[in-house]
Amino acid sequence: MSNIYTLREMFGGQWSSSKRLDGKTVIITGANTGIGKETARDLAGRGARIIMACRDLDKAEGAQKEIMEDSGNQNIVIRKLDLSDTKSIREFAEAINNEERAVHVLINNAGIMMCPYSKTADGFEMQFGVNHLGHFLLTFLLIDLLKRSAPSRIIILSSMAHGWGTIALDDINSERNYHSRRAYGQSKLANILFTRSLAKKLKDTGVTAYAVHPGIVRTKLKRHMNLGLLIMWKIVRPFTKTPVQGAQTTIFCAVEPELDKESGGYYSNCRPSRCTRAARDDEMAEKLWELSCKMLGIVWN
Numbered sequence: 001m002s003n004i005y006t007l008r009e010m011f012g013g014q015w016s017s018s019k020r021l022d023g024k025t026v027i028i029t030g031a032n033t034g035i036g037k038e039t040a041r042d043l044a045g046r047g048a049r050i051i052m053a054c055r056d057l058d059k060a061e062g063a064q065k066e067i068m069e070d071s072g073n074q075n076i077v078i079r080k081l082d083l084s085d086t087k088s089i090r091e092f093a094e095a096i097n098n099e100e101r102a103v104h105v106l107i108n109n110a111g112i113m114m115c116p117y118s119k120t121a122d123g124f125e126m127q128f129g130v131n132h133l134g135h136f137l138l139t140f141l142l143i144d145l146l147k148r149s150a151p152s153r154i155i156i157l158s159s160m161a162h163g164w165g166t167i168a169l170d171d172i173n174s175e176r177n178y179h180s181r182r183a184y185g186q187s188k189l190a191n192i193l194f195t196r197s198l199a200k201k202l203k204d205t206g207v208t209a210y211a212v213h214p215g216i217v218r219t220k221l222k223r224h225m226n227l228g229l230l231i232m233w234k235i236v237r238p239f240t241k242t243p244v245q246g247a248q249t250t251i252f253c254a255v256e257p258e259l260d261k262e263s264g265g266y267y268s269n270c271r272p273s274r275c276t277r278a279a280r281d282d283e284m285a286e287k288l289w290e291l292s293c294k295m296l297g298i299v300w301n
């Protein structure tokens with residue numbers, strides 16, 4: 001990685017704000033566990049209508065009940081969304097477009113990390129397919145509603161692991177060259193490049209976009225980590241964040257009024273952070289945009 005992160009950037013960071021979100025609607029993907037669930041709990045406590053976009057409805061129901069009890073907010077709904085299947089994404093977006101008058105915050109949170117090679121229902125490499133392409137399509141399908149709801153925000157969970165990857169434009173689905181750690185890095189790099197392109201294309205629409213590194217957080221995300229990384233994880237564990245701490249930068253990007261004036265940046269510990277040179281490559285961001293549209297068979301200028 002070409003970046004050096006300070007200890008505070010990697011492990012620290014607290015932020016607090018009493019800002020309310022009454023009357024606002026927030027969609028959070030992967031809201032039944034980890035960072036997504038804690039984000040949902042916090043924003044529910046601020047009065048927002050929360051749409052939990054989840055793959056596993058049984059797990060989501062447990063989380064919904066818990067969030068309702070904790071926040072006293074009954075305006076928490078679950079909708080089925082499997083980001084590894086474009087049919088499911090289209091069905092989810094169609095329901096939202098038919099049922100919701102407005103969406104003020106879209107939080108593209110769901111993710112998988114370092115899984116063995118597999119493909120989505122549409123034949124895309126799984127990490128790129130779920131972490132980037134699935135959210136790219138979801139954002140595309142909701143963008144008109146987000147524009148009509150402006151001021152509105154799109155928050156995309158990336159990672160400091162974006163430094164592990166490059167975008168393999170010609171070889172994105174290949175099993176032959178698959179490397180689980182690099183593929184995760186590639187998908188998280190794509191998250192930042194997508195955020196940058198979104199900010200440019202949405203200029204003057206009232207819709208702003210932010211990429212987030214949540215820190216190193218104690219969630220189930222690490223289930224596919226290899227031995228080397230698991231040993232490293234054990235060493236740094238005392239310095240890692242709880243899911244509540246890990247949710248703070250997402251919450252900051254969702255509610256901080258000052259961020260109305262910014263778009264396209266990368267945030268960690270509730271402030272702008274450094275990303276790698278590859279993540280600031282606007283030419284690559286444009287190529288990735290074109291590739292994503294081509295793979296998904298959509299036109300989005």
Ligand SMILES: NC(=O)c1ccc[n+]([C@@H]2O[C@H](COP(=O)([O-])OP(=O)(O)OC[C@H]3O[C@@H](n4cnc5c(N)ncnc54)[C@H](O)[C@@H]3O)[C@@H](O)[C@H]2O)c1
Binds near residue numbers: 031054157
């Ligand atoms: N935990 C960390 O240390 C860390 C560090 C950097 C970035 N992140 C990012 O934060 C985000 C949240 O991760 P987390 O740590 O809370 O992990 P987690 O495993 O606890 O939660 C991930 C969520 O994504 C959902 N998901 C996975 N595949 C899905 C699919 N096909 N369709 C719909 N939902 C799907 C899961 O069901 C789960 O709810 C991810 O994007 C991750 O890359 C996490």
